[in-house]
Each structure stands twice: as C-alpha cells, then as structure tokens.
Amino acid sequence: MSKSSHRHFTNLITVSRCFVVRACLSFGCLLTRSDCVQTAVPPKDASEVAVRRFRALIKQARTKVPFYASRLGNIPTKDEGAINRDGLSLFDCLTQFPLTTKDDVETNFPDRITDGSDSSDWRLMSTRGTAQRLITVQGFAKRDAVRAAQLRSLRLSGGYQPGMPMVEIPPEICDVVCGDEGERDEGVLSQAWEMFRNRRLLDAKSVRELRGLVERHWILNRKMYPGFGRFGSHPPNHVLDEYVKRLRRDRPYVLKALATYLVAIAKHIRDNNVQPLSIPVIKTMGSRVTPSQRAVLEQSFGGTYWDDYGSAEFGSIACECDQHDGLHVFDDLFFVEVVDAEGKRMPDGKLGWIVVTDLVNTTMPLIRYKIGDVGTMTAETCQCGRTAPRIKVKGRAFDTIVDGQSRWRTTDDIVDFLEDFPGVDSGQLTAIGNQRYELTVVEDPKQTLDQPKLCDEFSSWIGQDAKIELRVASTLQPESGGKFRYVRGDLDQQRAEQIVSSGFSPP
Numbered sequence: 001m002s003k004s005s006h007r008h009f010t011n012l013i014t015v016s017r018c019f020v021v022r023a024c025l026s027f028g029c030l031l032t033r034s035d036c037v038q039t040a041v042p043p044k045d046a047s048e049v050a051v052r053r054f055r056a057l058i059k060q061a062r063t064k065v066p067f068y069a070s071r072l073g074n075i076p077t078k079d080e081g082a083i084n085r086d087g088l089s090l091f092d093c094l095t096q097f098p099l100t101t102k103d104d105v106e107t108n109f110p111d112r113i114t115d116g117s118d119s120s121d122w123r124l125m126s127t128r129g130t131a132q133r134l135i136t137v138q139g140f141a142k143r144d145a146v147r148a149a150q151l152r153s154l155r156l157s158g159g160y161q162p163g164m165p166m167v168e169i170p171p172e173i174c175d176v177v178c179g180d181e182g183e184r185d186e187g188v189l190s191q192a193w194e195m196f197r198n199r200r201l202l203d204a205k206s207v208r209e210l211r212g213l214v215e216r217h218w219i220l221n222r223k224m225y226p227g228f229g230r231f232g233s234h235p236p237n238h239v240l241d242e243y244v245k246r247l248r249r250d251r252p253y254v255l256k257a258l259a260t261y262l263v264a265i266a267k268h269i270r271d272n273n274v275q276p277l278s279i280p281v282i283k284t285m286g287s288r289v290t291p292s293q294r295a296v297l298e299q300s301f302g303g304t305y306w307d308d309y310g311s312a313e314f315g316s317i318a319c320e321c322d323q324h325d326g327l328h329v330f331d332d333l334f335f336v337e338v339v340d341a342e343g344k345r346m347p348d349g350k351l352g353w354i355v356v357t358d359l360v361n362t363t364m365p366l367i368r369y370k371i372g373d374v375g376t377m378t379a380e381t382c383q384c385g386r387t388a389p390r391i392k393v394k395g396r397a398f399d400t401i402v403d404g405q406s407r408w409r410t411t412d413d414i415v416d417f418l419e420d421f422p423g424v425d426s427g428q429l430t431a432i433g434n435q436r437y438e439l440t441v442v443e444d445p446k447q448t449l450d451q452p453k454l455c456d457e458f459s460s461w462i463g464q465d466a467k468i469e470l471r472v473a474s475t476l477q478p479e480s481g482g483k484f485r486y487v488r489g490d491l492d493q494q495r496a497e498q499i500v501s502s503g504f505s506p507p
C-alpha cells in the first residue's frame with residue numbers, strides 16, 4: 001500500500017471508529033443514567049443552568065455540610081431568591097461568601113466539609129500540589145461532570161472527537177489516589193470478568209466503573225507513555241529519540257504531556273535537525289507552558305498548542321477557543337473570579353488570585369475556593385462570539401516572586417526571561433528572602449553563557465539590590481510528585497495581603 005492510500009485508510013478507520021464510539025458513549029450514558037454526553041455540550045442558557053446549580057449547591061452546603069453551615073448561616077436567604085432573576089446578580093451575590101482556603105479543607109476534612117452522603121459512592125482525589133497535599137471527594141454527579149468537561153475541553157480546544165488517537169505522558173508519579181480521573185486503572189476485560197464471576201453484572205456501581213474503563217481505553221483511545229522524570233528536565237538524546245520514534249509510529253491526533261516533557265522533546269527535535277512530527281493538537285497536563293515556549297512546541301510537533309485549565313479538585317475548568325486569547329470558563333459548571341486577598345474582585349485584566357466555585361460538587365462543596373493560582377480575567381465578549389468570561393492563568397501563587405518594586409513576577413514572566421537570555425536553555429529560581437535568590441541554569445550548548453551578565457541583568461530586572469547566587473547544572477530535578485517547579489516564590493500569604501490591601505495593583 002502506498003503512503004497516501006495508507007493515510008486514507010487510517011483516516012477512514014478513525015472516522016468509523018469515532019462514529020461507533022459516539023454511539024457507544026450515548027448508549028453507555030443511557031445505561032448508567034449519566035448526563036455526560038449532554039453536559040459535554042455547552043448549554044445555550046448557561047447562566048440559567050448556573051443559577052439553578054448554585055442554588056442547589058448553597059442549599060446543600062448550608063444544611064448538610066457543617067463547615068459551610070457555620071459560615072453561610074448568617075448570609076440571608078433572600079439573596080438566594082434575588083439571584084433567581086438572572087446570572088449577573090448571582091455573580092454579584094457570590095462576593096458575600098467568604099473565601100475557602102486549602103487550610104480550611106485540610107482542617108475540616110472529611111466529616112465537616114462533606115455532606116454526609118453514602119461514602120461508598122465517593123471517589124477520593126488527591127492533589128499533590130507543590131505546596132500542600134489535599135484530598136477532595138467527588139460523588140457520582142461530579143465525576144460525571146468531570147468526564148463531560150474533559151470531553152468539552154478536548155473538543156473546543158483542538159476539535160478532538162472521542163475515538164481519535166491520543167497520547168498522554170503524565171508526570172512520572174501519578175498524583176491521583178484512585179487512578180486517572182478517579183477511575184481504577186484495570187483492563188476492561190478483567191473488570192468485566194470480575195463482575196461476571198461475582199455476579200455483579202447488574203450492580204450499578206460496577207457498571208459505572210466498567211463504563212469508565214471502556215471510556216478510557218476504548219472510547220478515548222488513549223495511549224499512555226511513561227514519563228522520563230528520573231533523568232530530570234534534560235534526558236540524554238537516546239531517551240528522547242525513543243519518544244520521537246514512538247510518536248511518529250502512533251501518529252496521535254492529540255499529544256498531552258507534562259510541560260517539561262513537551263519542551264524537552266520539542267527542543268530535541270529542533271536542536272538535532274530531526275524531522276518535525278505532525279501532531280495537530282498539543283496540550284499540557286498538570287503544568288504550564290509559558291507563552292515563549294509555544295513557538296518551539298508548534299514547530300517541532302507540527303501542530304497548534306491549545307491551552308486549558310483544570311485541577312484535580314475540579315477537573316477541566318476552562319479552555320482556549322481558536323482565537324487563543326484567554327481561556328473560556330465552563331460557566332455552567334463553575335464560577336471563576338479573580339480577587340484580591342480579601343476576596344474583592346479585581347478589575348478586568350488585573351492580576352490577582354484565582355478563586356473557583358464548583359457548581360456541581362455537592363458532596364464536598366468548594367465555594368470561592370482559593371485554588372492557589374494567579375491570573376487575570378475579562379468579561380468582554382471574545383472575537384469568537386462566546387460570552388463566557390475568559391481567564392489567563394499566569395502561574396502558581398506560591399511560585400510568584402515579589403520584586404524590588406513590589407510588583408509580581410509570575411512563573412511565566414521568570415521562565416520566559418531566563419529562557420530568552422542568550423546561553424540559557426532553562427532555569428530554576430528560588431527566593432531565599434531579603435531579595436536574595438538562588439538561580440540554577442542549564443546552559444544552551446549552542447551559545448556561550450555570560451554568567452556575570454546574566455546575574456547583572458536578572459538582578460536589575462527583579463529589583464535593585466537583589467543578590468543572585470548562580471549555579472550551572474546539566475539537568476533540573478522534579479519534585480517528589482513528578483512535576484517540575486521552576487520558581488520557588490516569596491509571595492506568601494501575609495505579604496501578599498499587605499501588598500494587595502494597600503491598594504497596589506500588580507502590572
């Protein structure tokens with residue numbers, strides 16, 4: 001078979017597969033009373049749906065969840081009535097609710113922050129962030145919404161249809177208690193056999209579990225490659241060659257990987273004159289790609305980079321449209337705000353803390369939850385015509401540096417500064433207090449690095465009296481969770497509160 005007819009043949013297979021898969025997906029949802037397929041399509045009346053969900057959430061939180069009962073108790077219920085009229089007043093009404101922090105969740109977990117429902121239906125999700133490890137609980141409805149939001153994000157950002165081939169390269173250590181997206185990672189057939197043997201073929205919970213597995217392995221058509229975290233950020237060439245070879249053979253439509261892996265493979269292709277791949281959609285998982293890194297990814301992988309936003313607590317929250325100008329919030333599933341330290345909304349385009357209210361998870365409500373990221377938000381209608389608010393995520397709050405002029409320098413700013421500096425391939429920065437920083441860089445083999453110049457320029461960029469301790473390394477090591485952390489910041493809670501409450505607005 002010639003190369004082009006082989007390609008036509010594979011395309012035909014993919015198209016038929018997508019067709020069959022869509023039918024299976026709908027049938028599976030019918031069987032397990034799931035709304036996944038409907039929820040995956042954004043509703044036309046998103047704000048009405050949001051209001052309905054919000055009311056149910058507040059009612060559940062106030063009556064069933066001790067932590068919220070005590071905090072929401074003195075907020076008058078008539079406001080909940082007022083929010084009925086339209087989505088806007090709901091959004092305004094939300095500011096009355098106090099912020100929920102990770103400390104709140106940790107202190108009150110599990111009994112005081114869950115609704116006392118049957119825990120056999122719970123799925124525990126672990127977030128091993130760079131700062132704090134948390135466990136959140138998802139009931140069936142939430143898990144269903146997580147699946148739906150994932151499908152939605154994949155379709156809106158890059159046009160993926162279930163059944164198309166996808167490759168994932170997650171961080172080396174899985175950070176979820178019960179397997180990816182809350183499903184146990186077993187084979188479909190072995191789960192089916194177990195159900196048959198234990199006469200649980202009609203048991204609702206087992207059927208749901210089986211559906212999850214079918215979805216992951218057969219419907220989403222995902223292949224998972226192991227990570228290369230043990231080699232650090234810069235693995236040897238023969239390791240990277242293997243990944244390129246495998247990707248060329250598997251020809252995925254979507255490649256979704258830890259940002260560090262994406263960048264390492266892309267730079268390997270660029271720097272070694274390897275023929276670029278042709279993967280239409282590139283996405284990151286569980287970490288950020290900075291604006292400057294996009295170009296090399298798109299060139300080496302031969303596709304478009306699509307940004308999205310989500311977390312283990314919430315699943316997919318927002319994704320880019322084809323304008324690539326901010327991420328559209330799934331506003332029927334979440335309320336997202338950008339606020340100052342006291343929970344007051346920041347004006348459009350101003351940097352602040354990202355705060356999320358999950359409208360679906362009533363098992364463990366998270367209302368105005370400080371997710372730990374910083375970013376900006378705009379309510380302007382996008383060029384694409386969608387009216388859902390858009391966010392731009394700039395990095396983790398714990399990874400943000402407050403510079404000599406009290407401005408915030410986010411991970412994106414710092415990584416882009418370092419990687420754009422001649423002779424630097426990548427860098428890692430740690431604030432050690434009093435305007436002192438440890439800077440570790442991996443040199444670009446193609447250009448000489450002028451070390452004193454880097455220290456001088458970085459020092460004046462970050463603040464006049466900054467002291468830089470520079471170290472050169474051959475590779476950067478990941479954190480224990482398998483992810484890489486490029487900035488260890490000093491935007492600690494208290495300092496940030498002072499800055500923000502003093503009326504200062506970051507650039």
Ligand SMILES: [Zn+2]
Pocket residue numbers: 321322323328382383384385386
């Ligand atoms: Zn748009």
